[in-house]
Amino acid sequence: MAHVKVFDTTLRDGEQSAGVNLNRLEKIEIAKQLERLGVDIMEAGFPASSQGDFEAVKEIADTVRGCSVTGLARANKKDIDMAWEALKGGAEPRLHIFLATSPVHMTHKLKKTPEEVVETAVEAVSYAKEKFPYVQWSAEDACRTDLDFLVHIVEKVIDAGATVINLPDTVGYTTPDEYGKLFDYVKNNVPNIHKAALSAHCHDDLGMAVSNSLAAIEHGATQIEGTINGIGERAGNAALEEIAVALQIRQDRFDFQTNLVLKEIKRTSDLVSKLTGMMVPGNKAVVGRNAFAHESGIHQDGVLKESTTYEIITPAMVGIDSNRMVLGKHSGRHAFKQKAESFGFELTEEKLKEAFTSFKNLTGKKKEVTDDDVFAILTDTQTAYEDQPKYELKAFQVQYGSINKPTATILLTRPDGEEVERANTGEGSVEAIYNTLDDLIDEDVHLQDYQLNSIGRGRDALAEVHVQLTVNGRKTAGRGSAQDVLEASAQAFLNAVNRTLINYQTSAVQQA
Ligand SMILES: CC(=O)SCCNC(=O)CCNC(=O)[C@H](O)C(C)(C)COP(=O)(O)OP(=O)(O)OC[C@H]1O[C@@H](n2cnc3c(N)ncnc32)[C@H](O)[C@@H]1OP(=O)(O)O
Numbered sequence: 001m002a003h004v005k006v007f008d009t010t011l012r013d014g015e016q017s018a019g020v021n022l023n024r025l026e027k028i029e030i031a032k033q034l035e036r037l038g039v040d041i042m043e044a045g046f047p048a049s050s051q052g053d054f055e056a057v058k059e060i061a062d063t064v065r066g067c068s069v070t071g072l073a074r075a076n077k078k079d080i081d082m083a084w085e086a087l088k089g090g091a092e093p094r095l096h097i098f099l100a101t102s103p104v105h106m107t108h109k110l111k112k113t114p115e116e117v118v119e120t121a122v123e124a125v126s127y128a129k130e131k132f133p134y135v136q137w138s139a140e141d142a143c144r145t146d147l148d149f150l151v152h153i154v155e156k157v158i159d160a161g162a163t164v165i166n167l168p169d170t171v172g173y174t175t176p177d178e179y180g181k182l183f184d185y186v187k188n189n190v191p192n193i194h195k196a197a198l199s200a201h202c203h204d205d206l207g208m209a210v211s212n213s214l215a216a217i218e219h220g221a222t223q224i225e226g227t228i229n230g231i232g233e234r235a236g237n238a239a240l241e242e243i244a245v246a247l248q249i250r251q252d253r254f255d256f257q258t259n260l261v262l263k264e265i266k267r268t269s270d271l272v273s274k275l276t277g278m279m280v281p282g283n284k285a286v287v288g289r290n291a292f293a294h295e296s297g298i299h300q301d302g303v304l305k306e307s308t309t310y311e312i313i314t315p316a317m318v319g320i321d322s323n324r325m326v327l328g329k330h331s332g333r334h335a336f337k338q339k340a341e342s343f344g345f346e347l348t349e350e351k352l353k354e355a356f357t358s359f360k361n362l363t364g365k366k367k368e369v370t371d372d373d374v375f376a377i378l379t380d381t382q383t384a385y386e387d388q389p390k391y392e393l394k395a396f397q398v399q400y401g402s403i404n405k406p407t408a409t410i411l412l413t414r415p416d417g418e419e420v421e422r423a424n425t426g427e428g429s430v431e432a433i434y435n436t437l438d439d440l441i442d443e444d445v446h447l448q449d450y451q452l453n454s455i456g457r458g459r460d461a462l463a464e465v466h467v468q469l470t471v472n473g474r475k476t477a478g479r480g481s482a483q484d485v486l487e488a489s490a491q492a493f494l495n496a497v498n499r500t501l502i503n504y505q506t507s508a509v510q511q512a
Pocket residue numbers: 013016046048049050073074075076098099100109110111140170233
């Protein structure tokens with residue numbers, strides 16, 4: 001299996017993402033992690049662009065020993081000299097010079113004729129070669145460059161000493177088929193091409209950066225360039241983690257491997273995301289929050305039976321502990337049952353059905369049902385007495401305003417099955433509910449204690465209420481959870497009353 005070198009440019013092209021600005025310490029932290037990840041070459045910055053970048057590149061070159069450190073330079077002596085000062089202490093000093101070769105860039109940006117561009121490139125590479133053992137030259141905007149001109153200038157810079165030729169798709173314009181053909185053309189038409197390695201550098205403007213990089217590998221690129229999480233100028237660069245994992249998973253298709261330690265991918269992605277502030281979208285391949293999450297019932301059932309039904313990458317391969325079964329409105333009974341078992345609940349079929357119904361009802365109200373929510377549902381269901389006469393809340397409404405006293409109207413089913421309705425007021429909404437329930441219930445009830453907690457942290461967290469009551473002189477406790485605080489309060493009250501009734505009935509049966 002052939003080896004493809006990984007050229008990481010997170011600290012240079014990645015930092016060119018709008019809004020990203022890494023300081024020296026942040027760059028060094030990322031550099032250390034890139035070394036751990038096993039990149040072959042790390043582009044640490046653009047030394048001539050600022051004093052800060054110069055210092056960061058220098059410190060990285062002086063410290064990193066596990067891979068080659070490079071820096072970017074324009075095709076002029078000042079940039080090359082600055083780069084040398086920053087990179088000369090590196091384990092394998094390497095320079096990356098670029099110069100645009102497409103008509104639009106040469107005419108409008110550089111304001112140079114093609115001949116002047118060839119001359120500038122050759123001069124710069126020859127000058128760099130006096131200092132650096134390895135010089136990479138990039139034909140900026142190669143994919144919109146005239147092919148004959150590209151072949152001509154590549155031949156000249158190799159003669160001048162370039163050891164790597166990069167053919168960047170600077171504006172993310174090309175397609176996999178075209179990019180592959182570009183590499184074939186350069187390989188077949190540049191007479192001295194065997195003296196240099198070919199590199200691919202893709203941008204994602206049309207969403208094809210990774211596919212284009214894979215095509216380049218199949219057509220002779222022995223080095224691929226990209227960034228972690230695909231960050232970079234405009235729509236970003238090719239995501240290195242995606243390329244490396246694609247090569248690993250599709251070994252049947254690609255006969256190439258990188259040196260990346262795949263288990264370090266997740267940590268690298270997290271670190272880059274945190275330090276750059278570029279959040280990884282949930283659905284991002286390989287490292288997105290949902291990349292190993294299954295929500296729909298049919299998928300969850302498949303994965304529980306055999307993970308490869310819906311997972312082509314194992315989470316462990318990229319340093320993620322395990323997949324996630326997200327319980328939501330698309331989930332089915334199998335995943336719900338598995339979750340209940342993982343929490344240690346042994347539910348009868350009947351209870352499971354009941355809990356699953358409560359769970360599905362909750363998914364209609366909450367965006368994501370958390371483990372805590374499911375635990376609350378399971379606890380409530382498991383500890384609820386079935387077929388025992390009890391008070392049941394059918395409906396309630398509370399009118400609250402800052403001027404009038406809150407008023408609660410409650411519709412209740414009594415233990416004998418009769419439906420009753422009342423309204424009453426209170427100093428607050430909960431008191432109004434409790435006063436109304438008092439009116440509707442035969443038992444003599446006094447509230448001793450009331451506690452309100454939130455299950456989870458989001459705006460749509462469940463409310464959990466614990467109450468202590470005396471019912472007919474006996475102390476009892478009750479618990480209720482619901483998305484609404486007032487509903488949870490009413491449920492907790494009734495739960496406490498019902499528990500007393502059930503205790504009476506149970507002891508009456510025992511005495512008989
Ligand atoms: C495809 C890429 O990603 S290339 C890398 C892009 N990265 C960056 O630009 C980030 C860092 N850049 C910077 O900090 C600044 O642009 C600097 C310090 C490099 C230059 O700043 P300034 O001197 O103010 O120039 P400015 O950025 O406005 O213009 C760029 C100049 O470089 C020239 N230039 C562009 N590419 C090259 C090149 N490869 N070789 C030589 N000159 C070049 C432009 O023609 C322009 O020259 P002009 O001033 O004679 O018109």
